[in-house]
Each structure stands twice: as structure tokens, then as C-alpha cells.
Amino acid sequence: MADPITTASAGTMPRTLEALAGHYAAGPGVSLVPLAARxxxxxxxxxxxxxxxxxxxxxxxxxxxxxxxxxxxxxxxxxxxxxxxxxxxxxxxxxxxxxxxxxxxxxxxxxVTDRYVGIRIEGPAAEAVLSSSCPQDLRLQSFPVGAVSRSVFAKADMVIWRRGESEFELFCVRSFADYVWGLLTEAAQFPAV
The missing domain is CATH 3.30.70.1520 (Heterotetrameric sarcosine oxidase)
Structure with missing residues (x-):
């Protein structure tokens, strides 16, 4: 019986399944996309x-x-x-x-490749969606393009990286991926901008 945690294709090493494979969400002024494995x-x-x-x-x-x-x-x-x-x-x-x-x-x-799951938050409401459950000051003047910090999103530890004026990448521990995704998806429906 195949191990449900890994997949393998001919001639390659087994690889851990992506925690948020197939997920996508959007709301007014924002999109959420799981990052490809890096x-x-x-x-x-x-x-x-x-x-x-x-x-x-x-x-x-x-x-x-x-x-x-x-x-x-x-x-x-x-x-x-x-x-x-x-x-x-x-x-x-x-x-x-x-x-x-x-x-x-x-x-x-x-x-620590298998520790983190990455999510891209993009669009004019990205900052508001991320701020919904993150105490970090994410305003552009305080957290400029290229800024990175450890913080929390609700109860999940994460790393936040501002990639553009309206684009963030966040990395959370794999076991919190569904939890963080669910909260982000909910916040994306009604961003407080």
C-alpha cells in the first residue's frame, strides 16, 4: 500500500504532498494562492x-x-x-x-523545507486581510516592500514577507496550514479597507 503522505513519479524521489494543493480563494480586492514548494x-x-x-x-x-x-x-x-x-x-x-x-x-x-507552507496574499485589500488576525503593523510606511518578520496570525506562528506594495507571502507551520487558510479565506470575504 502506498504511503499517503508522499507521492512519487517514475525516476524521482518521493515528495511530500502540498498541504494546500488545489486551494484558491478571492474576495473584494484580494486573492489567496498557495505557493509552490520551495x-x-x-x-x-x-x-x-x-x-x-x-x-x-x-x-x-x-x-x-x-x-x-x-x-x-x-x-x-x-x-x-x-x-x-x-x-x-x-x-x-x-x-x-x-x-x-x-x-x-x-x-x-x-x-526545514517540509516545515513551512507558503501562501501569497495579493491585491489592494491584502494588507487589510492579513491585518484581520495579525497584530503586526503592516502599513506600508512601517512594513515596506522587502520587509520580513516573525509574527502570528490568530494563534499560528508565521513569517510574513512583503513582496510588493499589495503583495505578501506568509509561511506557516504545515500543521496550521488549514487553520490559517480558513481564517484568511473568511477575512477575504469582507476586508476592512
């Missing part, structure tokens, strides 16, 4: 290792709170001092191998 790596690096680790990835790791850097197909999201989430189309194993090849031992890089 690699996620939790990176912690000592200040002395930041330059070498960033160089190995082909980017400069952001050093300021709530910032992000995108380069070479990898996005580095600042989550805290010495703490980043790497997101990209590059497999996590390749990102980790590049980091390991940097020559520094003052880091930790862990594949």
Missing part, C-alpha cells in the same frame, strides 16, 4: 561567519531587522540576530553544501 533552510551564523556564508550563497546576508535580500535564486530573510530563513528554488541540500563549503564552522544550516 526549499527552506534555517540558518544561524556567528557575526564572524556572516560574510563567508553569504559569499558561498552568492549574496550578502541582511544585517538589519525586518529586511530581506534576493540574489542568485535564493532569498535571505532576516528573522533575528544571527538568524535567517533562506528560501529558494535551489534545493536545500545545495544551499547547505555551499554553506558547508564556506570554510567556517561558526554556523548551523538545517533543511
Amino acid at each position: 526549499a527552506h533552510v534555517s540558518l544561524r551564523a556567528h557575526p564572524d561567519a556572516v560574510s563567508a556564508v553569504g559569499g558561498a550563497l552568492g549574496l550578502s546576508l541582511p544585517g538589519k531587522p525586518k529586511t530581506s535580500v534576493v540574489a542568485e535564486g535564493v532569498s535571505a530573510l532576516w528573522l533575528g540576530p544571527e538568524d535567517w530563513l533562506l528560501v529558494g528554488g535551489t534545493p536545500a541540500s545545495q544551499m547547505i553544501a555551499a554553506i558547508e563549503g564556506s570554510g567556517t564552522v561558526l554556523h548551523s544550516a538545517v533543511d
Whole structure:
């Protein structure tokens, strides 16, 4: 009997099923779309290792709170001092191998790809929908394009990334995906704009 958690096609490794596969929702001025699977790596690096680790990835790791850097197909999201989430189309194993090849031992890089489910919230009402259950100040002047932060949506921990003036990506833990999706879908029906 096949494992219901994974799927496999001829000649490929089994892959975890997408938690929100087939979901789509929209409301006045907003659309919600699950993000395609991308690699996620939790990176912690000592200040002395930041330059070498960033160089190995082909980017400069952001050093300021709530910032992000995108380069070479990898996005580095600042989550805290010495703490980043790497997101990209590059497999996590390749990102980790590049980091390991940097020559520094003052880091930790862990594949957390299957931990997160991503959702894109887009449209003029995106900020209002996300603010419906998120205490973070998401106004453009406080949370500009490129800003990233850990926060909560109702009772679910998540990472919020502002990709455009009216576009956000959020990453929640897989076990909360249906819960977050349901609340977002409900808020999208009557956004308080």
C-alpha cells in the first residue's frame, strides 16, 4: 500500500504532498494562492561567519531587522540576530553544501523545507486581510516592500514577507496550514479597507 503522505513519479524521489494543493480563494480586492514548494533552510551564523556564508550563497546576508535580500535564486530573510530563513528554488541540500563549503564552522544550516507552507496574499485589500488576525503593523510606511518578520496570525506562528506594495507571502507551520487558510479565506470575504 502506498504511503499517503508522499507521492512519487517514475525516476524521482518521493515528495511530500502540498498541504494546500488545489486551494484558491478571492474576495473584494484580494486573492489567496498557495505557493509552490520551495526549499527552506534555517540558518544561524556567528557575526564572524556572516560574510563567508553569504559569499558561498552568492549574496550578502541582511544585517538589519525586518529586511530581506534576493540574489542568485535564493532569498535571505532576516528573522533575528544571527538568524535567517533562506528560501529558494535551489534545493536545500545545495544551499547547505555551499554553506558547508564556506570554510567556517561558526554556523548551523538545517533543511526545514517540509516545515513551512507558503501562501501569497495579493491585491489592494491584502494588507487589510492579513491585518484581520495579525497584530503586526503592516502599513506600508512601517512594513515596506522587502520587509520580513516573525509574527502570528490568530494563534499560528508565521513569517510574513512583503513582496510588493499589495503583495505578501506568509509561511506557516504545515500543521496550521488549514487553520490559517480558513481564517484568511473568511477575512477575504469582507476586508476592512
